[in-house]
Every structure is written in C-alpha cells, then in structure tokens.
Amino acid sequence: MRRHELADHEWELLGPLIPRAVRGRPRVEDRQIINGMVYKIRTGISWRDLPERYGPWQTVYTRFRRYAIDGVFTRTLQQIQARADAAGDIDWLVQIDSTIVRAHQHAAATGRKGGSTGRTNRNDHALGRSRGGLTTKIHLACDGQGRPLALILTAGQRHDSVMAQALLEHIRVPRTCPGRPRSTPGHVVADKAYSSRGFRAYLRQRGIATTIPEKDDQKKHRRNRGSHGGRPPRFDREIYRRRNTVERCFNRLKGFRGIATRYDKTATSYEAAVSLASFLLWARSF
Incomplete structure (x- = not known):
C-alpha cells in the first residue's frame, strides 16, 4: 500500500459497495481507480497530474463523475453507518456545526460563459460570496465519536440556523434488518448560532433533547418580559463541553487538501469528495 491509498480493511468495506460493470470491455481494476480518487482528494492535485500508476486520468475522472452523479459515495456512507448502528457503535449525541471552505479559482470559474454546466447562478453549485471571496459552507452533523x-x-x-432543520432531516441511517432508517438523534448539541425559537420548537416536537446556549439578546428579551418571558431553556454545561467533537471532525476532513480548499466546479463533485472522505473516517474508526 502506498501513501494516501486504501488499506486492505478499508477496501474490504468499500469494495463490495462499488457498482460492477455487467457488460462492455474489461475495465481498469476498481481498487486502482478508487485509490486514484482518494489520492487526488487527499493531495488536492489536478486530475491531469494523477500518477500513471492509477491509469489514465480521464478514466479516473470519468468514473468519479459517474459515481458522483449516481450518488454512489452517499450510499456507501449510509451503508457503513448502518453497519455501525447494527453493532451499537453509534453515539446518538449528535453535534451540528458548519465550516467555511475557500473556493479555488478553478472552482470559481463555474457559471462563466463557456463553463462546463452552462449555469449562471453560482448558488446552484453552492458557491457564494463572503468575506473570504467565493466560498462554500459545509453543514455537518456528526455522532458523539x-x-x-x-x-x-x-x-x-x-x-447556520437556516439549514439546521434540513441538516437533521438528512440523517437517515438504514437498518440492516427490516424497518425504517433511523433519523432521530437522542440529543443535539450546537452553539449559539442555532439558538432560535423555531429550531427549539422543532426539536421539542420531535422529542429531541437539546443543549444549545441562549444568545445574550434572547436572555435580555426574556427577562424584560418578566413572568411572561417563560423559563430559560435547559442547558447542561457538562454535555456542552463535548461540542468540540464536531470541530475535530472538521479538522480530520480538512486533512484532505481537496476538501480544505474546493477545486471542484460542481457541487455534485465536491459533495461526492466530502462523502468519500467521510466514509474513510468511518472505516478508520473500526
């Protein structure tokens, strides 16, 4: 095994989940192609600069785009989550947060005249303008590990708060036995950015316990209303100390240079890259 390539136990988890070609010419070995994808995401190099040991770069890129469009890496991530859940290995103390990713000039070219997609709205590809220039935000929910x-x-x-409800609704861990996917955390931990009446009401409606600090202006408004302001939301300081877990998760994801800086023009490709990196985090925890 070379540097930045799949270990044997990682391939044993990922290999069976990769679609097999049933017709056509014999293709390059799947593990060789996936290793090329991992190498590219880990190092952040251009597709054209892939080492020759992974085969023609066009083949690796074409396979990656096909898997990205088909949602292959999203499904593989769900399957490894299902395996962990069946073994009782998921800590359902869920933490949510977001991180900003700077878009490289190659990604920022999307939407210009002659671009690969022909779209003109940068938001179609999760590209927006903030203080750092063109950026993408990753909203993430992670387990207690x-x-x-x-x-x-x-x-x-x-x-962050605008996407909080949608993010939790994206949690769908399939069952290995008959039954609906698990989608309800046991507890949600988040920072002040998620402190809103609407989000707290949504969590209460679903029966999800919360640990979210209250904003200073919300405290002041509640106190000014006196007895009509209601009780302060429950807040457990000991549980909140574990919130750094999601920050460590971001640090591990950004250890992949192709994640820390966005080089992909389309949101589909970049999301596939993040999903593949997320799969590897799960595989390395077993």
Whole structure:
C-alpha cells in the first residue's frame, strides 16, 4: 500500500459497495481507480497530474463523475453507518456545526460563459460570496465519536440556523434488518448560532433533547418580559463541553487538501469528495 491509498480493511468495506460493470470491455481494476480518487482528494492535485500508476486520468475522472452523479459515495456512507448502528457503535449525541471552505479559482470559474454546466447562478453549485471571496459552507452533523452522519453544501454566506432543520432531516441511517432508517438523534448539541425559537420548537416536537446556549439578546428579551418571558431553556454545561467533537471532525476532513480548499466546479463533485472522505473516517474508526 502506498501513501494516501486504501488499506486492505478499508477496501474490504468499500469494495463490495462499488457498482460492477455487467457488460462492455474489461475495465481498469476498481481498487486502482478508487485509490486514484482518494489520492487526488487527499493531495488536492489536478486530475491531469494523477500518477500513471492509477491509469489514465480521464478514466479516473470519468468514473468519479459517474459515481458522483449516481450518488454512489452517499450510499456507501449510509451503508457503513448502518453497519455501525447494527453493532451499537453509534453515539446518538449528535453535534451540528458548519465550516467555511475557500473556493479555488478553478472552482470559481463555474457559471462563466463557456463553463462546463452552462449555469449562471453560482448558488446552484453552492458557491457564494463572503468575506473570504467565493466560498462554500459545509453543514455537518456528526455522532458523539466525531464521525459524519449527514452533510449539506450551501453558499458560504448562508447562515447556520437556516439549514439546521434540513441538516437533521438528512440523517437517515438504514437498518440492516427490516424497518425504517433511523433519523432521530437522542440529543443535539450546537452553539449559539442555532439558538432560535423555531429550531427549539422543532426539536421539542420531535422529542429531541437539546443543549444549545441562549444568545445574550434572547436572555435580555426574556427577562424584560418578566413572568411572561417563560423559563430559560435547559442547558447542561457538562454535555456542552463535548461540542468540540464536531470541530475535530472538521479538522480530520480538512486533512484532505481537496476538501480544505474546493477545486471542484460542481457541487455534485465536491459533495461526492466530502462523502468519500467521510466514509474513510468511518472505516478508520473500526
């Protein structure tokens, strides 16, 4: 095994989940192609600069785009989550947060005249303008061990609280036995950015316990209303100390240079790259 390639136990988990070709010419070995994808995401190099040991770069790129469009890596991530859930290995103390990713000039070319997609709206590809220029925001939910459960890409200026409900609804861990996927966390931990009456009401409606600090202006408004302001929301400081788990998850994901800086023109490709990196975080935890 070379540097930045799949270990044997990682391939044993991923290999059976890769679609097999049933017709056509014999194709390059799947493990060789997937290793090329992992190498590219890990190092952040251009597709054209892939080492020759992975085969023609066009083959690796074409296979990656096909898998991205078909949602292959999203399904593989769900399957490894299902395996962990069946073994009782998921800590359902779910933590949510977001991180900003700077878009490289190659990604920022999307939407210009002559671009690969022909679209003119940058938000169609989760590209937006913030203080750092063109950026993408990754909204992430992870379990208590810092492994990704769900993710959403948006433009960089999109506020965290706007995507909170949608992010939790993206959590769908399939069952290995008959039954609906598990989608309800036991507890949600988040920072002040998620402190809103609407989000708290949504969590209460679903029966999900919360640990979210209250904003200072919300405290002041509640106190000014006196007895009509209601009780302060429950807040457990000991549980909140575990919120750094999601920050460590982001750090591990951004260890992949192709994740820390966005080089992909389309949101579909970048989301596939993040999903593949997330799968590897799960595989390395077993």
